[in-house]
Each structure stands twice: as C-alpha cells, then as structure tokens.
Amino acid sequence: MRVLFAGTPAVAVPSLNALVEAGFDVVAVLTRPDAPIGRKRVLTPSPVAARAAELGIDVIRASRVDAEATARIAEAAPDVAAIVAYGGLVPPAALGIPRHGWVNLHFSLLPAWRGAAPVQRAVMAGDDITGAVTFQLEEGLDTGPVFGTLTETVGQEDTAGELLERLSRSGAVLLAQTLSAIQAGKASAVPQSGDVSLAPKLTLEDGRLNWTHPALAISRQARGVTPEPGAWTILGGQRVKLEPVRLRSDVDGLAPGAVSLHGKSVLVGTGSHAVELTRIQPAGKKMMSAADWARGLASLEGVVFE
Template sequence: MRVLFAGTPAVAVPSLDALVAAGFDVVAVLTREDAPLGRKRTMTPSPVSARAAELDLPIIRANRIDSPVTEQIAALNLDAAAIVAYGGLVPQAALDLPTHGWINLHFSLLPAWRGAAPVQHAVIAGDELTGASTFRLEAGLDTGPVFGTMTEAVRPSDTGGDLLERLAHSGAVLLVQTLSAVAAGRAEAVPQRGDISLAPKLTIDDARVDWTQPALAVRRLINGVTPEPGAWTQLGNQRVKVGPVSLVDSATGLSPGTLSLEVQGVLVGTGSGAIVLGDVQPAGKKLMRAQDWARGALQPLQQGELVFS
C-alpha cells in the first residue's frame, strides 16, 4: 500500500514510526517548511522532517498545498494518505488523489472537540474521558466519517502535554489498524454522531490566569495550556509563566492571586480555595521550581504582599 504521510510536530512522529514499522510503503512525507526557533531564530526542520530524514524518506516541505505541491502528490500514485497534525488545509484537488482518500488521526472522540486544540480543551473543560479518532478527511472541519476510535482517561494531574504524549502513541496504533483495515478492504467509515464541540487554537490571551475563578477551573486552565501556549499572569508589570498546579485540600484564607510560601509549597489564592504552584518562569529567565523562585521573591516582603493579577 503506497502511503503519503503528512505531519509536522513531535506528536506526529510516533505515527510515522508506526507506519514504517508495520511495513507500509511510505513513499513520501509532507511536512511544513523549516521555521526559526529559539532566541537566535535558527532555521530548524520540523520534528517530522527530521525523523523522515533519519528514515531516508523523500520529503515534501510546504506550508500550503498549492498547485505545484498537488502535482507532486499526484505523481506519487497513492493508495492512501495518512495525516496527523500537518498544520494546513488540504484542498479538494489533493483530497481526491489517493485511491482511499486521506485518513486523519485526530486526538478526540469526534464529534467532540473538532479543531486545532482538542487535547487542551478537553483538560480545560474537565473531561474525564477522551481519546483519538481516525476519519476520512473532507472539506469540513473534522467532519468526515469515522473509521475507528480509542479511549484514554484524563487524569486529575494531567497537563495538555502529558495527555497528548499518551495519545500520540496509542493513536499511532489506531492509525496503523485503520490503514491495515483499509488495505484489506475491511474498513467501514460511519457518519459522526453525538454532540459537537469545537476546539479552536488557543492564544496567549486565552492562557492568562483569572485568579478570581474557582480553584478547580484555575487548575484546569493552567494544566490544560501547559506546555503550549503556556499559562501566565502578571506580577506588577512583569509577565510570569506558571506551570502545572495542584489543588490544596484545606482552606487557606488567601484572597485571589495572593501568594504564600507554606509547608505544602507555594500557594496562590483563587476564587475558592488555593492551588499549589509547580514551576515558575519570570520574564527573561529560565523555568524554575516555584519554591526556589518564591524564596527569593517573598524574602524581602511580608507574607501576603505578593499578588498575581
């Protein structure tokens, strides 16, 4: 079975590896162009591009599937295309090329959380169960018929990154199973059923913490956007990123945003109860443990004088 693999971030790499290990003829890899990364803005290949190079696979680098790219795909004489977080739209002219179409691995139980950030939204919403779906890609936003699903429990301590890492590996197995069924003529795609929810890409503004919200909502937001786009708050006129957090069992009496260094760790008040900070990254500095940061930040102040806003 001649397969094109389309993907860009690290979360797509397990699927590429799984297809190769399963013996599929991956005739080319489509990924986004090299992008500037880090403070020095060094041009860097995508994780999928780097892995494809290691596997000695032909690479098509494109941020848009325009006419020239569509012609390259047409020349591959594909049986199917597998796509995992490529990061660009596939026009109808390209969708029509593979014999069995484009099969998308999406990290939600469709039609729940259609869109670019399904895992983050699932954590923020407090879902207890999520998963992954394989479906036939069509012009609509994650609307195509579903081949298969797998489920994954959302743990109370999960960050968006934790959950996505697990789904990347279990979803890769689902993708291989789906393509194997397609190759054998046993695959059946069924229309999506159930309540539709949307998961648009989260912006930096979406990731700002509102400390007046209840502690559970604050924890879900912070953990959901960790590591991307990263939760943040203001300390005076300085922006501070905050990492994973957990809930405090006992009452603390801290008002929203107020910090306190306690035996349990660095506590921050919310609209109901408090949370324990995991990591902190002040502007222009490296990520550090919250306790290490707070010892220096709180030392010259009276307890309760340091407030996030």
C-alpha cells in the first residue's frame, strides 16, 4: 500500500520509522519548511524531513497544503495518508486524494483535548489517564471517527515532554496497526462519543506561574509547559525560567511568591503550601540548580517572585 506521511516535529519520527519497518511503501513525506534554529538562526530541516532524507524518501515542504502541495500529493498517488503533528490543516481537495483518506494519530483520548496541545493540556488539567487514537481525518477539528485507541497513565511527576515521548512510541505502533487493518480490509471507525474539550496551542503566557494559585495547580502547570514554552516568573522586573517544581506539603506559612531556604531546599510560597524549586535560569544566565542560584545571592530575604 502506497502511503503519504505528513508530520513535522521529532514526536512524528517514530511513526515514520514504524511505517517503513512495517513494510509500507512510503512514497512521499509532507512536512513544514526548513526553519531557523538556535541563536545563529541556522536554517534547519524538520526532524521528519531529516529522517525522510536518511531513508531516501521524497520530501514535500509546505507551510500549508496549498494548490502546489496538493498537486505534488496527487502526483505521489498514495492509497492512504498518515498524519502525525504536521502543523497545518488539510483542505478538502487534498483530503480526497487517497482512496482510503487520511489517518491521523492524535495524542489524546478524543473527543477530549481536540487541538494542537493535547498532552500539555491534559497534564495542566491534572488528568490521571490520557492516550492516543487513530482517526479518519475530516474537515472538522479532530472530529473524525476513531479506528484505534491506547491509554497511558500520567505520572505525578511527568512533564508534557516525557509523556509525549512515550505516546509517540506507543502511538507509532497503533498507527502501523491501523494502516495494516485498512490494507487488509478489516478496519472500522466508530464515531467519537463523550465530553469535548479543546487544547489550543500554548503561548508564552501559558508558562507564567501565578503564585497565588494552589501548589498542585502550579506544579501541573509547570509540568505541562515543559519543555515548551517553559515555566517562568518575574524577579526584579526580569523573566526567570524555571523547571518543574516539587510539592512540599510539609511547609506552610510562606506568602505567595516569597522565596526561602529550608535546610538545603529553596522553597516558594503559593496559595496553599510551599513548593520546592529544582532548577532556575536567571535572565542572561544558564540553567542551574536552585541551590547554586541561592548560594550566589547575598540573601534570600525579600526575594519575591511575581
């Protein structure tokens, strides 16, 4: 079966690998254009484009599926298209090209967390269970009928990045199994059912911690925005980046945002009990342990995060 694979970030690479390893004829890869990376803004292929080049697969670079991209997809003549975090909508003209349509691997238990940031939103919301599904792509936002489902427990210290990495590997297996079922004529998709929730793309502001919120909510938020866009706060009028905090229910009495040393631990007050800082990146400096940061200050007295 001829397969077009659409994807862009690193989390889509395991799926591309799985389809190749399963013996599918991946005739082309659709991915977003090369982007400037790092301080020197070096133009760099997407992780999917780089892997496709290693595999000798033709690459279609397009920021959106316009008429030119649609024509190249038609030239590839795929029987089915598999899409994993491509980063753009697929218009009806392109949806109709493969005879088996487009199969989307989405990292949530649809209809929960439809949108661009399902894993991040699930962690921020405190979900205990999440997962991934394969579904038939249609014009609506993640609304199509579901072929297959897997579940994954959200650990108490999981960051969105860690959880997404696990789901990218297990989801790749699910995607290959779904395409195998379609090839064998044994696939069936069932309509989505249940409560709908939305997972819009994260912005930088989603990473700003509000220290008046309860400790658990702050911990979930910090884990949900790690690694991107990252948790942060304001100190002395400058933005300070933070890695996920640890809950410390044994310490109370600190005002929200107030920083204090408790033994060897650097604590911050919240709307409930304190949290422990793990690593911090002051403006203009590298990420460091909270203990090293505290040692570099004359005193923590009067240090307050905003």
